[in-house]
Structure formats: structure tokens, C-alpha cells
Amino acid sequence: MSERGTVFILSAPSGSGKSTLVASLLQKVPNLVFSISFTTRQPRGEERHGREYFFVDESCFERMIADDQFIEYAKVFDHYYGTARAYLEQALAEGKDLILDIDTEGAAQVKSKLPESVSIFIMPPSYDALRARLENRKQDSAETIQKRLAWAGQKEIYRYRNYDFIVINDDLEQSFDNMRSIVVAQRCRRDRMTPRVHSIIQTFGGK
Ligand code: 5GP
Numbered sequence: 515m516s517e518r519g520t521v522f523i524l525s526a527p528s529g530s531g532k533s534t535l536v537a538s539l540l541q542k543v544p545n546l547v548f549s550i551s552f553t554t555r556q557p558r559g560e561e562r563h564g565r566e567y568f569f570v571d572e573s574c575f576e577r578m579i580a581d582d583q584f585i586e587y588a589k590v591f592d593h594y595y596g597t598a599r600a601y602l603e604q605a606l607a608e609g610k611d612l613i614l615d616i617d618t619e620g621a622a623q624v625k626s627k628l629p630e631s632v633s634i635f636i637m638p639p640s641y642d643a644l645r646a647r648l649e650n651r652k653q654d655s656a657e658t659i660q661k662r663l664a665w666a667g668q669k670e671i672y673r674y675r676n677y678d679f680i681v682i683n684d685d686l687e688q689s690f691d692n693m694r695s696i697v698v699a700q701r702c703r704r705d706r707m708t709p710r711v712h713s714i715i716q717t718f719g720g721k
Contacts, residue, residue: 517709518607519605519611520612520700521612521631522632522633523614523621523631523634524536524633525621525634525636527662528648528666529651535636535690538686539697542690546613548615549601549614550564550568551567552578553594554571555593555595583598583599584597585597585627588617588623591662597614611697632679632696633677639683641663643684644663
């Protein structure tokens with residue numbers, strides 16, 4: 515049987531470059547799988563049901579809450595987002611390492627239910643850098659940008675304290691290297707290595 519996978523929780527204020535880093539990790543680090551969340555928000559641009567998210571309506575999401583189907587869920591900027599328990603459990607049982615791109619509230623819920631999960635907080639290098647990125651990507655209205663900056667400055671950024679690792683994203687390549695190092699270090703932990711170590715020890719005649 516394959517060893518149980520690891521959950522990597524990634525959170526960041528909107529505009530910190532998290533999506534780019536997640537995309538690079540998925541592309542360049544083998545055996546890493548993206549946990550596809552459920553959301554009640556509408557698809558944006560090229561997004562497809564079952565790839566970036568499972569897009570569902572509010573009544574479906576609320577039924578799933580009532581049926582206890584989420585390991586965590588939260589309302590983020592007026593929409594529900596949640597991670598399905600069954601999806602996560604199946605991937606872990608198959609020995610896959612999972613990336614959960616979730617907000618700070620969801621992250622706290624996962625960490626309390628799965629304390630062995632590894633959490634990473636991605637920080638922008640400064641408030642001004644975050645504002646500049648939100649403005650430059652031209653995705654949100656001025657009002658939405660203001661709302662995101664206010665949330666980041668009043669609540670979100672201080673929650674870095676709840677995370678195992680911090681990556682300050684002032685250089686994309688360096689941040690990617692740091693994140694890959696975190697994943698690799700986790701995979702080298704003794705408990706993860708035990709099955710392979712045992713088979714090596716057998717070659718020495720041991721058990
Ligand atoms: P977006 O709508 O820009 O894709 O995501 C908005 C926020 O929702 C991001 O901070 C993202 O990390 C968070 N998010 C995405 N999926 C989930 C989820 O399953 N649970 C929680 N709690 N947050 C999520």
C-alpha cells in the first residue's frame with residue numbers, strides 16, 4: 515500500500531501571487547495534486563467546472579454543509595468555498611500530496627482536524643506592493659480592491675502566526691524555490707520515509 519499523502523495548505527491575501535506559485539508547483543513538482551474546492555461564485559474567464567472549482571449554487575452548497583460533506587468551508591467575499599471531505603480523503607489514501615489553496619479561516623479548520631498537515635502563508639513584500647499588484651492585474655473594480663486591501667490589513671495578514679511556514683513573495687523564482695523546498699523537506703521526514711527505509715534495511719538482513 516502507498517504511504518498516506520500530505521496536505522499542504524496555502525493561504526495568502528488576494529494579489530500575493532499565490533495562484534502563479536500554485537500553478538508552478540503543480541507543473542514542476544511531481545505527485546502533487548490540486549484540491550478542487552466547491553464554490554458558489556460564478557466561473558471567471560477560462561475557468562471550467564471540475565478543473566479550477568466545482569461550481570454549485572447556494573442551495574446545493576448548503577445541503578452539503580447540512581450533510582457534513584465538508585472538512586472545512588468559509589464565506590469569502592460573499593461566496594461560499596469549501597473542501598469536500600471525500601475528495602481529500604481519497605487522494606490522501608492513494609498516497610497523493612494535496613495542495614489546498616484556501617483562506618485563513620478554512621486553513622484553521624483543516625489544521626485543527628488534520629494537525630499533521632503543513633501550512634504555508636504567502637506574504638506580499640509590503641502593503642504598497644499588494645495594492646500595486648491588485649491594481650495592475652485589472653481584474654477587480656476599485657471598490658473590490660479597497661475591500662480586499664482592508665480585509666488583508668485588518669485581519670488576514672496577522673493570521674500568519676497560525677502557519678508553519680512563511681514565504682515572502684518579492685521574487686517569484688525565489689518563492690517557488692522556497693515552496694518546493696518545503697514540499698521536498700516534508701517528503702524526507704522520517705515517518706514518510708519509513709516504508710522505503712524498511713525495504714533498505716531488509717537488504718542488510720534486518721527487519
Ligand atoms: P477566488 O474566488 O479568487 O478563486 O478565491 C477567493 C479566496 O477563496 C481565495 O483566498 C482562496 O484561497 C479561497 N478559497 C478557495 N477555495 C477555498 C476552499 O475550499 N475553502 C476556503 N475556506 N477558501 C477557499
